Amino acid sequence: MQCVKDELIIPSTKRVESSKLSEREMVLQLLFQILCCVSVATSAAAAADDELKPNCPSKCGNVSIPYPFGIGDRSCYRDNFFMLTCINDAERNEQKPFFGELEVLDISLEGQMTVRRSIGWDCYTKDGNSASQKSYQTNLYEMGPYTYSNTRNKFTAVGCDTKAYVTGSWGRDFISGCISYCKDEASVIDGSCSGIGCCQSSIPAGVKKFDVTFESFRNHTQVWEFNRCSYSFLADGNQFNFSSSDLHEYNLKNRKVPVVLDWVVGNETCEKARANKTTYACLSENSKCYFFTDGPGYRCNCSSGYQGNPYIQRGCQDIDECHDQTSNPCSGDCTNTEGSYFCTCPKNTRRNPYKEGCIEDTKEFPAFKVFLGVGLSLLLLFVAATWIYWALKKRKMIKLKEKFFQQNGGLLLQQKISPWTTESFKIFTTEELERATESYSVGRIIGRGGYGVVYKGTLPDNRTIAIKKSKTIDASQIEQFINEVAILSQINHRNVVKLLGCCLEDQVPLLVYEFVSNGTLYSHIHKMSYTRTISLQNRLRIAIEIAEALAYLHSAASIPIFHRDVKSSNILLDDNLTAKVSDFGASRLVPIDQTKITTLVKGTLGYLDPEYFQTGQLTAKSDVYSFGVVLAELLTGEEPVCLTKSEEERNLAMCFICAMRENRLPHILDDKVLEEGQEAQLMAIARLAVRCLNLKGEERPTMKEIVVELQGIKETQSLLGGTSHLKCTSEAGGHNS
Numbered sequence: 001m002q003c004v005k006d007e008l009i010i011p012s013t014k015r016v017e018s019s020k021l022s023e024r025e026m027v028l029q030l031l032f033q034i035l036c037c038v039s040v041a042t043s044a045a046a047a048a049d050d051e052l053k054p055n056c057p058s059k060c061g062n063v064s065i066p067y068p069f070g071i072g073d074r075s076c077y078r079d080n081f082f083m084l085t086c087i088n089d090a091e092r093n094e095q096k097p098f099f100g101e102l103e104v105l106d107i108s109l110e111g112q113m114t115v116r117r118s119i120g121w122d123c124y125t126k127d128g129n130s131a132s133q134k135s136y137q138t139n140l141y142e143m144g145p146y147t148y149s150n151t152r153n154k155f156t157a158v159g160c161d162t163k164a165y166v167t168g169s170w171g172r173d174f175i176s177g178c179i180s181y182c183k184d185e186a187s188v189i190d191g192s193c194s195g196i197g198c199c200q201s202s203i204p205a206g207v208k209k210f211d212v213t214f215e216s217f218r219n220h221t222q223v224w225e226f227n228r229c230s231y232s233f234l235a236d237g238n239q240f241n242f243s244s245s246d247l248h249e250y251n252l253k254n255r256k257v258p259v260v261l262d263w264v265v266g267n268e269t270c271e272k273a274r275a276n277k278t279t280y281a282c283l284s285e286n287s288k289c290y291f292f293t294d295g296p297g298y299r300c301n302c303s304s305g306y307q308g309n310p311y312i313q314r315g316c317q318d319i320d321e322c323h324d325q326t327s328n329p330c331s332g333d334c335t336n337t338e339g340s341y342f343c344t345c346p347k348n349t350r351r352n353p354y355k356e357g358c359i360e361d362t363k364e365f366p367a368f369k370v371f372l373g374v375g376l377s378l379l380l381l382f383v384a385a386t387w388i389y390w391a392l393k394k395r396k397m398i399k400l401k402e403k404f405f406q407q408n409g410g411l412l413l414q415q416k417i418s419p420w421t422t423e424s425f426k427i428f429t430t431e432e433l434e435r436a437t438e439s440y441s442v443g444r445i446i447g448r449g450g451y452g453v454v455y456k457g458t459l460p461d462n463r464t465i466a467i468k469k470s471k472t473i474d475a476s477q478i479e480q481f482i483n484e485v486a487i488l489s490q491i492n493h494r495n496v497v498k499l500l501g502c503c504l505e506d507q508v509p510l511l512v513y514e515f516v517s518n519g520t521l522y523s524h525i526h527k528m529s530y531t532r533t534i535s536l537q538n539r540l541r542i543a544i545e546i547a548e549a550l551a552y553l554h555s556a557a558s559i560p561i562f563h564r565d566v567k568s569s570n571i572l573l574d575d576n577l578t579a580k581v582s583d584f585g586a587s588r589l590v591p592i593d594q595t596k597i598t599t600l601v602k603g604t605l606g607y608l609d610p611e612y613f614q615t616g617q618l619t620a621k622s623d624v625y626s627f628g629v630v631l632a633e634l635l636t637g638e639e640p641v642c643l644t645k646s647e648e649e650r651n652l653a654m655c656f657i658c659a660m661r662e663n664r665l666p667h668i669l670d671d672k673v674l675e676e677g678q679e680a681q682l683m684a685i686a687r688l689a690v691r692c693l694n695l696k697g698e699e700r701p702t703m704k705e706i707v708v709e710l711q712g713i714k715e716t717q718s719l720l721g722g723t724s725h726l727k728c729t730s731e732a733g734g735h736n737s
Contacts, residue, residue, distance in 0.1 A: 060086035060097035066109055068265060068281065068311050071097065078265065078281065078311070081144025100143065103256075109309060111263055111292070111299045112149060116256040119233035120212050123249060128219035134253075136212040136232055145264045145297050148207045152260035154200040154237040156193065158246050159230035160223040161216045166203065166232075168210025176201050181217070185226045188244040197227075198242040203234070205294035229253070236260050264297030265311075273298055284308070286316040286339065305339030331357035401430065401505040408504035409482035417486055425489040426501035428512060433457065433467055433503050440469070452508075456515060464515040465500060468583075470508050481509070487559050488584055495549035497572060497582040516572035516580050524577075525568060525633055536676040538577050539634040540685070544710045545579040546571060550627060551703035553581075554620045562618055566626035567607045567640070568633050606640025606652065611697045621697035627706065628692025632656045635685060637670035653693045660690050684713050 056076035058065060070077030071086045084097045084104060097104040102115040120136025140146045157164035157180050165177035178199035182188055188197035203210075212232045220228055227247040235257040245251050265281040266273050270289035273280050282289045282300035287310030289298050302308055302316035309315035321328035321341035328334075330343035332353030345351065345358035405411075410427070417425060436457030437444045447454035452470040459465060488499045503510040518524075521542065524534055534542075546566075553561040563570075563584065570583040601613055609625040612618055629640050632652050640652045649655045659668045665686055666674060673682070688709055694700050701709070 057086070060084065060104075061095040063097050063104060063106065065097060066107060066309055066311075069107055069113075081146075105258055109311075110301070112152070113146075113261045113263055114236065114239075114258050115261060117233065117259045118254075118256050119231055119252060120214075121229045121231045121253060122214035122216070123229035124216070124220045124224065126221070126224050128221045130219075131228070133214075138210060138234075140208040140261070145267065146208070146261045147205075147295050148203060148210075148234060149260040149262045150203050150205040150207070150294070152236050152238065153203060153234050154193075154240075155203055155232070156198065156200050156235050156240060156242075157230065157232045158198050158242065158252065159216075159220070160188075160197055160227045160247060161218055161220045162199075162230035162232075163215035163217070164199075164230065164232040165213045165215075166201075166210050166234075167213070168207055174204050174207075176203060180230075182223070182227075184223075185244055185247065188247065190243050191241060193242045197244065197247060200237070233257055234259050262292070262294065264292045264295070264299055266298055267296040268298070270298050282310050283313050284310045284316040285314065286318075303339065329354055404507055405504045407478070408509045409478045410504040412479065412482045413485060413502075413504070417489060425499065426512075428501050428503040428510075430503060430505045432459075433510060433512070435460075436465065437467060457512075464517075466497075466513045466515045468511045468513065470510075472508065484584070485511070487561065491553075491561075493549055493552045495545045495578070495580055496552065497580045499584075513582065516574050516582070518573040518575050518577065520569045521571035521573060521579065521630070521633075522568035524573060525637055526639055534577070534672075536673050539673070540710065540714055542571075542573075542577065542579045543631055543634055543685075544707065544714065546581060546627065546630065547703055547707045547710055549579070549581040550623050551707050554623070554703050560620070562620060563623050563626075564618060565603055565607070566623050566630065567604050568630050571630070604640075609697065610695055619697055620702065621700045624692050624700045624703060624706070625694075625697070627703070628689050628700075629653055631685070631689040631692065635670065635673055635682070635689065636668050637673075638668070656686075657690055657693055660686055681713055681716070685710075688713075 055073060056067075057071050060071055065071055065084060067076070068078035068082045069084055070082065071084050077083045084099055086095050086097055088094075089096050099113070099115060102117065104113060104115055106114040117138075118134075120134050122133050123131040125131045138148075140148070155164075155166045155176060155178070157178055159180050160182040162180040163177070164180075165175060167173070167175045178195070178201045180195060180197060180199040182197045192198070193200045214230050214232065216230060220230070228249050229252075231246070231252050236259060239258045266279065270291055273282075273289060280289075281298075284300075284302065286303045286306040287300050288303050289300055291298050300310035302310050305319055305321070306316040307319050308317045318336070318338055320336045322330065322334035322336045325334075328341060330341070330353055332343050332345040332349070334341060334343050343353040345353045349358040349360055351357065351359055413427070434440065436459055437455045440455060444455045444457065445453055446456045446466065452468055455467045455469065457465045457467050485499070485502055489501075491499070497516060498514040499511065500514055501512045503512070550563065550566065553563060561584070563581065565583060566581070570581065572580045572582050574580065601608070601616055603609070603612075603626070607626040607629045609622040611625075612622045629652060632638075633640065636652065636656065638652050638655075642650060642652075655668065659665050665682070669677075669682065688701070688706065692700055692706070
């Protein structure tokens with residue numbers, strides 16, 4: 001009760017003030033405090049009354065009977081499974097509670113009830129014949145929510161020529177037991193139940209029914225003088241203590257031993273039980289339900305910080321932790337709270353009052369404060385210095401990026417790209433491309449060339465891109481580079497790789513293209529890692545798509561563009577084998593009023609126009625020559641230059657022209673082309689390739705003419721039928737690269 005704890009004492013800090021009060025005011029104040037105490041005491045008494053069932057005995061003899069168990073009126077117990085009977089023992093002049101025919105020794109609100117049970121035996125005559133027996137059977141199925149406790153009980157057998165087995169069910173059948181043997185009474189040790197005169201074994205959880213079977217090695221004939229019977233029973237292992245005197249017939253036959261039963265309320269889970277407020281057993285406000293793991297049903301207990309009976313209203317009461325310093329350590333000022341407590345160090349003391357204990361402040365404490373202050377100051381200084389360092393470094397990086405952006409023509413590019421272009425063309429930051437490529441990880445490299453490295457990247461919107469990082473760039477050519485980027489950003493052709501943007505914040509500009517997933521035409525023709533299943537029909541379509549892209553660049557674009565590096569490794573294929581011309585690193589923009597420009601010779605050996613190589617004059621026909629080499633690759637499957645072959649056959653262009661001149665075309669064609677192609681069709685494509693490979697540029701066809709001619713060949717393909725194939729008369733047959 002809080003009145004006693006709070007005391008009717010005015011704090012010393014207020015005594016001077018109270019002395020100034022009138023006598024009448026002091027009396028009123030005292031009466032008010034007394035009324036508070038009376039109110040608290042009345043409430044506590046009312047709560048105590050509510051905890052008890054009216055007219056229900058709380059004890060029978062020396063055994064306490066907590067609800068849900070009860071004696072007498074129906075309202076005193078939860079249901080018939082918890083009804084006990086209080087019987088007078090006339091011999092001992094005392095009362096004993098009974099659960100059915102079982103005497104109750106103890107009831108625990110933790111879910112256990114201890115009862116007293118008789119034992120079973122099997123006795124023999126001196127010559128080994130059966131003298132008397134008492135079976136040991138039990139069945140709790142009809143007794144309600146009870147099971148034998150597997151944690152407290154042990155199946156026990158006593159005897160020096162004894163085998164005892166226990167069989168039963170707990171959802172599935174089980175069998176257990178033990179063997180007890182001894183030759184003489186002297187070998188038996190009191191208190192030991194390990195197989196000499198006494199043995200024990202465990203039972204499984206949840207057992208409600210079992211039977212006991214006896215067996216004997218020699219029917220006790222060799223131990224009959226001191227042990228004529230085998231005994232077996234279930235007993236609380238904490239209360240049964242074996243003695244050598246238990247081997248004698250007169251000692252155990254009429255004895256009863258304590259057995260522990262586990263009990264629960266209901267037969268459902270906590271969730272289902274809470275749903276039915278009428279039958280839910282956890283009635284106290286500060287109680288909780290928990291599921292019984294060894295069988296159906298649930299139990300209630302008081303929440304942490306409370307104690308009492310969770311099965312009745314207001315049964316769980318707050319524990320005053322301050323009164324139990326052993327379980328609730330507090331070396332300072334302890335204050336009890338509802339369900340818990342807190343502990344504080346008194347004034348002028350410090351440290352943790354729960355663990356270390358409070359100690360008085362000393363002169364050393366200011367030194368500790370100084371040390372703490374210096375440490376915190378140094379820490380703040382370090383944090384500030386680190387922040388300033390990174391801020392300066394970040395500012396330096398920003399200025400460096402701005403310098404590169406201006407140096408690489410960023411301002412000029414912003415002026416040149418039109419507003420409608422910015423919807424499909426973006427100027428990326430270095431951070432965006434670093435995230436997309438995992439800081440340019442080696443695993444992200446998908447290609448290397450003479451002009452730089454190509455990385456595969458992924459944008460935040462899950463678009464896959466290809467990022468070309470050039471090796472170097474001529475500072476004097478920046479304006480021309482920006483002009484080319486501005487023009488390329490406007491190119492929109494299905495067979496030209498789309499330029500999505502660029503990054504000018506790095507030392508060398510980076511170009512961002514759409515990612516084409518199926519590798520290069522070169523890989524599909526020449527590398528063994530690809531299954532060489534490109535049909536002639538697909539090869540012809542790919543050739544047409546390349547020609548259409550180059551024709552668009554030469555004449556349909558706003559400013560003509562000469563690619564200058566047309567080759568099979570610069571032709572990308574998507575999953576549908578659609579061709580896309582890529583890598584404009586060597587490309588040049590051509591003024592509209594000009595058909596050729598003089599420039600340094602650039603290109604790839606085997607694809608390079610001989611006329612351009614000799615004169616340095618780059619024309620649209622230079623791309624036509626390179627296209628002719630790609631067309632020869634598609635027909636033959638050979639690489640443009642093969643150093644392992646003879647000098648006459650080393651260059652594919654020259655070898656192809658010679659084969660046509662000498663009527664040896666079938667000898668150099670790819671097996672698949674030779675198998676699928678028709679003579680007129682293959683000859684038409686081959687003649688077109690020879691015209692493209694003419695040493696004189698003016699005699700080569702334009703890309704527009706090539707497109708028209710290839711489309712005509714494709715359209716007549718189905719009309720030619722499949723009866724006239726090229727024949728190979730050489731011993732070597734067709735060529736397969």
